Amino acid sequence: MTGLRERKKQRTRDALVVAAHELFVTQGYDTTTVDQIAEAVDVSQRTFFRYFTNKEEVALFVQDMVEACFYGAVCAEPPGTPPLECLRRTLNDVWDEVGRSVEEIVPLDLHLKMCQVIETTPSLLAAHLRHSLLMEEKLVQEIARRTGVDAEADPRPRVLVAAFSAVMRTAARQWGMREGTSLETAREVTRDYVAQLGPALTGDWGREHHR
Structure with a gap:
C-alpha cells in the first residue's frame, strides 16, 4: 500500500x-x-x-535533479582519479543515465525548451545560479576529500570547480539558445567545451587560434 x-x-x-x-x-x-x-x-x-x-x-526541479545526479556520480568515482579527469569522466559516464532520468519526468524536448526559458528569464536564471553555487560548494568539498587537501587552506578545489562549472554554463548557453537543439547536440557541445578546459588554461594557443 x-x-x-x-x-x-x-x-x-x-x-x-x-x-x-x-x-x-x-x-x-x-x-x-x-x-x-x-x-x-x-x-x-x-x-x-x-x-x-x-x-x-517547480521550475528548477529537473535542473536540480540533474546536478544532484552528477554530484552523486562524482562521489562514486574510484579514488585516485585526477580531479579534472574525475569531473570530465563522470560527465561522460552519466550523460545517458541523466537523460533517461529526465525523460521519466518530462519529455526531453520540453526539458531543452525549459533550459532556454531559464537562460532568458532574469529572476529564474538568478535562482538557478544560487542553486548551482550550493551544489558547487558540495563538489568543492568532495574534490578536497578525494585529494586529501583542506579546501579552506588550499584554493585548488575551488578554482577547479569554478572553472569547470563556468565552462558547463557557457556550453549550456551555446546549445541552449540554438533552434531545434537535441540532447545529442547538447552533449557534443558540452563535451567539446569541457575538452578545451585544460588546453585553454595550460596550452600554447598559437597564432592559428587568433585567426
Missing part, C-alpha cells in the same frame, strides 16, 4: 512539473501562476504546495 501511495504521489509531482514547464515555455515564467499550474493538473493550490514551496522550485 505504501508503495502504491508513493507512486501516486510521484505521478502527481511529475504531472505538476510537466504542466508547469509547458506553461512556462508557452506563456512565460513571470506570467504563469501557481493556480494555473494546479488547474492544468486538476488539483488544488493546496495540493501544489504539498509538493513545491513555490513556482521557482
Whole structure:
C-alpha cells in the first residue's frame, strides 16, 4: 500500500512539473501562476504546495535533479582519479543515465525548451545560479576529500570547480539558445567545451587560434 501511495504521489509531482514547464515555455515564467499550474493538473493550490514551496522550485526541479545526479556520480568515482579527469569522466559516464532520468519526468524536448526559458528569464536564471553555487560548494568539498587537501587552506578545489562549472554554463548557453537543439547536440557541445578546459588554461594557443 505504501508503495502504491508513493507512486501516486510521484505521478502527481511529475504531472505538476510537466504542466508547469509547458506553461512556462508557452506563456512565460513571470506570467504563469501557481493556480494555473494546479488547474492544468486538476488539483488544488493546496495540493501544489504539498509538493513545491513555490513556482521557482517547480521550475528548477529537473535542473536540480540533474546536478544532484552528477554530484552523486562524482562521489562514486574510484579514488585516485585526477580531479579534472574525475569531473570530465563522470560527465561522460552519466550523460545517458541523466537523460533517461529526465525523460521519466518530462519529455526531453520540453526539458531543452525549459533550459532556454531559464537562460532568458532574469529572476529564474538568478535562482538557478544560487542553486548551482550550493551544489558547487558540495563538489568543492568532495574534490578536497578525494585529494586529501583542506579546501579552506588550499584554493585548488575551488578554482577547479569554478572553472569547470563556468565552462558547463557557457556550453549550456551555446546549445541552449540554438533552434531545434537535441540532447545529442547538447552533449557534443558540452563535451567539446569541457575538452578545451585544460588546453585553454595550460596550452600554447598559437597564432592559428587568433585567426
